[in-house]
Amino acid sequence: MIKGNNIVTGVGSYLPERVVTNDELARKIDTSDEWIKERSGIRQRHIAAEGEYTSDLGVAAARRAIEDANMSVNDLDLIIVATTTPDLTFPSTASIIQEKLEMRHGAAFDIQAVCSGFIYALHIADSMLRAGPYKNALVIGAETFSRILDWEDRSTCVLFGDGAGAMVLSTANDSDSGIIANFIRSDGRYCDLLYVDGGPSRTQSVGHVRMVGNQVFRRAVKDIAIAMKECAAIAGIEPKDIDWFVPHQANQRILDGVGRQLGLTSEQIISTVAHHANTSAASVPLAFDVAMRDGRIKRGDLVMLEAFGGGFTWGATLLRF
Ligand code: ACO
Numbered sequence: 302m303i304k305g306n307n308i309v310t311g312v313g314s315y316l317p318e319r320v321v322t323n324d325e326l327a328r329k330i331d332t333s334d335e336w337i338k339e340r341s342g343i344r345q346r347h348i349a350a351e352g353e354y355t356s357d358l359g360v361a362a363a364r365r366a367i368e369d370a371n372m373s374v375n376d377l378d379l380i381i382v383a384t385t386t387p388d389l390t391f392p393s394t395a396s397i398i399q400e401k402l403e404m405r406h407g408a409a410f411d412i413q414a415v416c417s418g419f420i421y422a423l424h425i426a427d428s429m430l431r432a433g434p435y436k437n438a439l440v441i442g443a444e445t446f447s448r449i450l451d452w453e454d455r456s457t458c459v460l461f462g463d464g465a466g467a468m469v470l471s472t473a474n475d476s477d478s479g480i481i482a483n484f485i486r487s488d489g490r491y492c493d494l495l496y497v498d499g500g501p502s503r504t505q506s507v508g509h510v511r512m513v514g515n516q517v518f519r520r521a522v523k524d525i526a527i528a529m530k531e532c533a534a535i536a537g538i539e540p541k542d543i544d545w546f547v548p549h550q551a552n553q554r555i556l557d558g559v560g561r562q563l564g565l566t567s568e569q570i571i572s573t574v575a576h577h578a579n580t581s582a583a584s585v586p587l588a589f590d591v592a593m594r595d596g597r598i599k600r601g602d603l604v605m606l607e608a609f610g611g612g613f614t615w616g617a618t619l620l621r622f
Contacts, residue, residue: 528615
C-alpha cells in the first residue's frame with residue numbers, strides 16, 4: 302500500500318436550484334442542443350439565483366463536507382477558497398465564508414488559478430498541513446461563473462455553470478490513505494487564449510470570459526496527460542493503475558481524449574459535464590462528491606484529480622481516499 306499523510310476526511314457539494322437546459326439557451330441565442338451536446342457533452346447547467354453569491358454556494362458545500370467529516374467548525378483551522386468569481390474584489394470570499402460559518406479562529410484566504418484552482422488549493426493545504434501547526438483545512442472550489450459570461454457570445458456562454466464543492470483535509474500520522482502526490486504547472490504565454498477582459502486595475506470593471514476554444518482544447522488534452530503522468534511517476538505507478546479519474550469537467554471530448562492517451566476505461570472516468578457543465582474551480586470536488594455519494598468512489602480507492610484552465614494553469618493530485 303502506498304503511504305499518504307494528509308487524508309480527505311470529508312467531501313460535500315452544492316448546486317443552485319435553477320437548471321438551464323440547452324434548449325432554453327437555444328431560444329435566446331443562435332445555438333442548438335445538438336451542437337452543444339456533440340461538441341462538449343453538456344446537456345444542462347445550474348445557475349445561481351439573484352442574490353445568491355459564490356460565498357453562499359461555498360458555505361452550503363462546506364457544511365456538507367464538515368458534516369461528512371464528522372466535525373464541527375471548531376475543528377477547522379484553515380479555509381482556502383479557489384474562485385475566479387469572488388463576491389467582492391476584497392475581502393476574500395474565504396473571509397466571507399469564515400464569517401458565515403461563524404468560525405472565530407484560524408486563517409482564511411482565496412487563491413486564483415481559474416479552473417485549476419481546486420488542484421492548486423489542495424496542494425497549498427497539503428503543504429501547510431505538512432508544515433504545521435494546522436490540523437484540519439477546509440478547501441473549497443466555488444463559482445458563480447454565470448456572472449462573468451457574455452450571454453451574447455455563443456462560443457463561451459453555453460459551456461459554463463455555477464456550483465461549489467469542498468473537502469476537509471486533515472493531518473494523520475501513519476495513515477495508508479491520503480494525498481500521495483501533487484503536480485502543478487502554469488505558462489503565462491497563453492493568457493490571450495483564455496481570459497476575462499476586465500479587472501479592477503485595468504478597466505475598473507468585472508469583464509467577460511473570452512476564449513479561443515479550439516486552441517485551448519488542443520493544449521488541454523496534451524498538458525492534462527503530462528500532468529497525470531508526472532503525478533503518477535512521483536508515486537511510482539502508471540496512470541492506468543488508478544481506480545478513478547476525477548477530471549475538471551470542461552468538455553467530454555477532452556475527458557475521452559485524455560482517457561485514450563493514458564489507457565483508462567470509460568468506467569474509470571467520473572464525468573458530470575452533461576449535468577453541471579464547466580463550473581471552473583468547483584468542478585473537481587463536485588464530481589468527486591457525486592461519485593462518492595453514489596457509491597463509486599470508496600474508502601481505500603486510488604483517485605487521480607486533474608484540472609486545466611486560464612493562465613494557462615494545470616495540475617493533478619493523486620490520493621488514496
Ligand atoms: N452553437 C452553435 N455553433 C457554435 C457555437 C454554439 N454555441 N459556438 C461556436 N459555434 C460555431 C463556431 O462559430 C464555428 O463556426 P464556423 O466553423 O462557421 O466558424 C464552429 O461552431 C466550430 O467552432 P470551434 O470553436 O472550432 O468548435 P470546437 O469543436 O473546437 O468546440 C469548444 C468548441 C466546445 C469550445 C471546444 O473547443 C472546447 O471545449 N475547448 C476547450 C475548453 C476548455 O477546456 N477550457 C478550459 C477551461 S475553462 C477556464 O479555465 C475558464
